[in-house]
Every structure is written in structure tokens, then in C-alpha cells.
Amino acid sequence: MKVRIKAFARFREIIGSENTLEFDDGTSVLSALKSLSEGSKDFRDACFDKEGAVASHVVLMINGKRISGRDREAGVLHDGDELAVFPPVAGG
Amino acid sequence: MIRLQQDDFEVGEFIEEARSRGTGAIVTFIGIVRDDGIEGIELEAYHDVAEQELAIIRDEAMREFPLHNVDIIHRTGPLRVGDNIVLIVVSAGHRKEAFLGCEYVIDRLKQTVPIWKKEFRKDGEHWVEGE
Numbered sequence: 525m526k527v528r529i530k531a532f533a534r535f536r537e538i539i540g541s542e543n544t545l546e547f548d549d550g551t552s553v554l555s556a557l558k559s560l561s562e563g564s565k566d567f568r569d570a571c572f573d574k575e576g577a578v579a580s581h582v583v584l585m586i587n588g589k590r591i592s593g594r595d596r597e598a599g600v601l602h603d604g605d606e607l608a609v610f611p612p613v614a615g616g
Numbered sequence: 617m618i619r620l621q622q623d624d625f626e627v628g629e630f631i632e633e634a635r636s637r638g639t640g641a642i643v644t645f646i647g648i649v650r651d652d653g654i655e656g657i658e659l660e661a662y663h664d665v666a667e668q669e670l671a672i673i674r675d676e677a678m679r680e681f682p683l684h685n686v687d688i689i690h691r692t693g694p695l696r697v698g699d700n701i702v703l704i705v706v707s708a709g710h711r712k713e714a715f716l717g718c719e720y721v722i723d724r725l726k727q728t729v730p731i732w733k734k735e736f737r738k739d740g741e742h743w744v745e746g747e
Contacts, residue, residue, distance in 0.1 A: 532660060532662055532730065532732060533660055533732035533734070533743050534743050583730075585662075585665065585730075588664065608730075610730060610732070611732070611743065611746060612745065612746025612747065613726075613727070613728065613729055613731055613746045614726075614731070614733045614743070614746040614747070615661070615690060615725060615730075615731025615732070615733065616647050616690075616702055616722055616726040616729075616731075
């Protein structure tokens with residue numbers, strides 16, 4: 525299946541604004557983010573804490589909806605999903 | 617109206633548009649690029665989602681307070697000191713709800729809408745930490 529990963533602000537500068545990656549069906553958010561971090565230490569440092577969990581300040585969305593709690597890692601991605609990863613917002 | 621745009625906005629046009637026979641108060645908020653020793657800023661947005669979230673905030677404000685209309689225009693792209701960043705125009709029958717509605721919109725916008733600000737200074741550039 526294909527998942528589009530969009531990144532913004534500091535994350536965009538590290539991995540680019542958009543990556544479409546091929547994953548096995550049932551891939552979790554955590555697995556997708558780990559795949560992205562394999563090629564980039566900077567992304568790994570920005571996205572994960574020292575224990576290897578998704579850092580608490582990182583905001584994640586699937587198809588434009590924030591994901592929270594267990595879904596931040598265990599949430600399952602589907603073909604055609606858009607996963608967005610970004611730092612806390614600072615508009616206004 | 618809810619819109620993200622690169623261009624500046626004409627504040628007076630939105631205020632005139634907000635007038636109606638039942639309107640007793642119009643409150644506007646304009647966010648401006650402040651001179652903190654910066655040379656300029658760049659605003660980046662998750663465009664479609666930011667517009668969706670602005671619409672949600674407008675709907676929340678109109679449910680929460682007896683408002684007549686809420687317009688939110690937020691700019692993106694490179695801006696200089698003194699440029700407008702965001703315009704919020706809230707109209708209501710009375711001043712109290714117009715003030716409360718306007719404050720609600722800007723506070724929520726800063727908490728949730730996926731927009732980021734990068735500051736450019738003589739000694740380099742950095743992303744503004746979100747709240």
C-alpha cells in the first residue's frame with residue numbers, strides 16, 4: 525500500500541515536504557516513522573525521544589485529523605492515507 | 617469568510633461587509649509582524665487542514681457566543697516587520713459577545729491551526745516555538 529507522508533516546518537527541512545512510501549498492509553504509525561528515520565539521523569532526533577518513542581511535542585495527523593493517545597504509535601495506516609508530522613503550531 | 621492567502625487584506629472591506637441591521641458591535645483583531653530585532657518572517661501552513669480548522673474554530677465561536685458573523689483571514693509566505701499576519705472580524709448584537717468571540721478565535725487559532733513561523737535575524741534563522 526502507498527502512504528503519503530507530509531512534513532512541515534523543521535520536519536520539512538529535514539525530510540522534505542512530501543514522501544510517498546510503500547508499506548505492508550497494517551503498518552503502524554510508529555513503523556512508518558521509524559522507516560523514515562532510518563535514512564535520517566536528524567529526523568530520528570527530531571521525532572523520537574531517548575527511549576525511541578514518538579516525542580510528546582510532535583504532532584501527528586492522519587488525513588487531516590490529529591491522532592492522540594495510543595494511536596500516535598499503534599494507529600494503523602491504510603492505502604492512500606496521508607500521515608502528517610510536524611512541531612507545535614505557531615500561527616497568529 | 618475563512619481564507620489562507622499570500623496577499624494582504626483590506627481591513628475596511630471586511631468591516632463594512634460585517635455590518636447588518638442587527639449588528640451593534642464589530643470587534644477586529646489584527647496580528648502584525650513585530651520588530652523584535654528580526655528582518656522578517658516566513659509563514660508556512662498545512663494549507664487545506666489549516667482552512668478546515670479555521671472553519672471549525674469559527675463554528676465553535678458561533679455556537680459558544682451569540683455572534684452574527686466571523687471572518688478569519690491568515691496570511692502565508694514571506695512577511696516583513698509591520699506587515700499584517702492575521703485578521704479576525706467578529707460581529708454581534710452587543711460588544712461583550714463580540715469581544716469574547718474574537719478572543720476565543722485568536723486563542724484557539726494559536727493552539728490548533730497548523731501554521732508555523734520562521735524568524736530571520738542577522739545572525740541566522742529559527743522556527744518560533746509553538747505554545
